[in-house]
Amino acid sequence: MKKIILLGSALLMSTTVLFAQSTMSGSDARIGIKAGVNLSTIRASGFDGAKAINDATKQNVGYNFTVFGDFGVGNNFFIQPGISLQNKGTKLQNTTAGITTEATANIMAIEVPVNAVLRIPTGNSGAFHLNAGPYIGFNVAGKVKTKVSGGAASGTTEEDLKFGSRSEDDFASTDFGANFGVGYRMASGFMLGANYGMGLTNLQPKADRSGDSKATNRVWGFSLGYSF
Numbered sequence: 001m002k003k004i005i006l007l008g009s010a011l012l013m014s015t016t017v018l019f020a021q022s023t024m025s026g027s028d029a030r031i032g033i034k035a036g037v038n039l040s041t042i043r044a045s046g047f048d049g050a051k052a053i054n055d056a057t058k059q060n061v062g063y064n065f066t067v068f069g070d071f072g073v074g075n076n077f078f079i080q081p082g083i084s085l086q087n088k089g090t091k092l093q094n095t096t097a098g099i100t101t102e103a104t105a106n107i108m109a110i111e112v113p114v115n116a117v118l119r120i121p122t123g124n125s126g127a128f129h130l131n132a133g134p135y136i137g138f139n140v141a142g143k144v145k146t147k148v149s150g151g152a153a154s155g156t157t158e159e160d161l162k163f164g165s166r167s168e169d170d171f172a173s174t175d176f177g178a179n180f181g182v183g184y185r186m187a188s189g190f191m192l193g194a195n196y197g198m199g200l201t202n203l204q205p206k207a208d209r210s211g212d213s214k215a216t217n218r219v220w221g222f223s224l225g226y227s228f
Helices: 002-024 050-055
Strands: 029-045 060-074 077-096 099-121 126-149 155-160 174-186 190-199 214-227
Touching (some): 029 190, 060 214, 077 126, 077 214, 099 174, 174 214
Parallel strands (some): 029 077
Antiparallel strands (some): 029 214, 060 077, 099 126, 126 155, 126 174, 174 190, 190 214
């Protein structure tokens, strides 16, 4: 976990330096940071039992932290690259014969999104932002926590998740998808926004894939931030 935190910090610092250099060069650019809450699930499809899994799926509460840059390429139009720490995952809950089993997977991912942003000014008070674009994510750490309530097997267990393409791995190590968002930036630089991340790649390790079976990320993100 310490290595992951150090890696994330180094990436964030290097991105900030690059964005700051662009800003100081006199180009139409600004940098910003934002952080908030994620509500995430992993949706199953393409195999028998997928509906039952989805019916038992609950949203997992996580967090997000992003450093980004806005680079003007036209009138009220920006390209917004960034680097982000995303806490994703899913939660499964089932009750049978008075015994409740809850399994929660928390996944730490480093993501690189690149959004196209349309700015809609609202006079001198600020502007609405509409954004969309792709992202690539790297799953770097995670844990699954299983809690059983009721019966002789009651208790909690926790294990590290494994990422890769082998059958012994839990999830694929990379994720590619699309972001869609809306936000408002005040003239002071403070902003708030909402984002929907739709995973497009299969999170199942390659060795475990068969037919059309698939597992994909679905993430609602809400954030507060500041740009200058």
